[in-house]
Amino acid sequence: MGGRRRGTPGHDEDYSFVSPLVKYLLFMFNFLFWVIALVMVSIGVYARMMKHAEAALACLSVDPAVMLMVVGVLMFIITFCGCVGSLRENICLLQTFCISLTVIFLLQLVAGILGFVFSDTARGKVTEMINNAIVHYRDDIDLQNLIDFGQMEFGCCGGVTYTDWSQNMYFSCKENNPSRERCSVPFSCCIISKDKEVVNTMCGQGVQDLEYLKAGDHIYTNGCIDKLVNWIHSNMFLLGGIALGLAIPQLVGILLSQILINQIKDQIELQSYNLKHSTDPWS
Secondary structure: OOOOOOOHHHHHHOOOOOOOHHHHHHHHHHHHHHHHHHHHHHHHHHHOOOHHHHHHHHHHHHHHHHHHHHHHHHHHHHHHHHHHHHHOOOOHHHHHHHHHHHHHHHHHHHHHHHHHHHHHHHHHHHHHHHHHHHHHHHHHHHHHHHHHHHHHHHHOOOOOOOOHHOOOOOOOOOOOOOOOOOHHHHHHHHHOOOOOOOOOOOOOOHHHHOOOHHHHOOOOEHHHHHHHHHHHHOOOHHHHHHHHHHHHHHHHHHHHHHHHHHHHHHHHHHHHHHHHOOOOOOO
């Protein structure tokens, strides 16, 4: 950013404090994430439209499609303010963009600190979410795929233990349960041997009636919460890198928008000075 050149009216009128590099770099930064947000919203809407209305309403709080749409819409609005604000050099929109990014960054920071300090409470919330997901396992295909992926990836079954699947109406061990999956667990809980040519997809049938050690011959008996906690502890550097990767774009956006805001304010001050002294015979 160059200094002011007063006393040369012919040059002051053409002089600008606003750097084209900062302006268009901020625009391209926002445009990229604006397109990503648009794609996220489109995928979320498509996923919701492909579901039955009853299933969608049954597990609204844990629906990945809804989460994708909410994040996408929020990201779309914020980046739209950044795009228009940078192109139009609008201080109001740029401040909205900058403040929004700052608030989101601080909320993420506070959430991370609270999650670390109150780990037991966070564990309880995660347990509640997993149990709620187990209850609605058969109601939502996206949720079902997500749970199956998690159980197969971590080699676990249920929240705390495999008997948590009795909370689901289809897998419940109640005597009056007419389901053919009574006292069973999903196929994703099964221990799959690589040397078997034919995979038994009914390996989880009736395993909740078995003793713990016998059930362990067929399925993973450990809950996913302990597996998840152990995975987090053993991948702290990876998670830290991901957190840093999410924070850097936010900090870059905050920095660029604040620089552009200051340049626009300086430009307004220069224009006001030129207008004030344009008729001054002593300037």
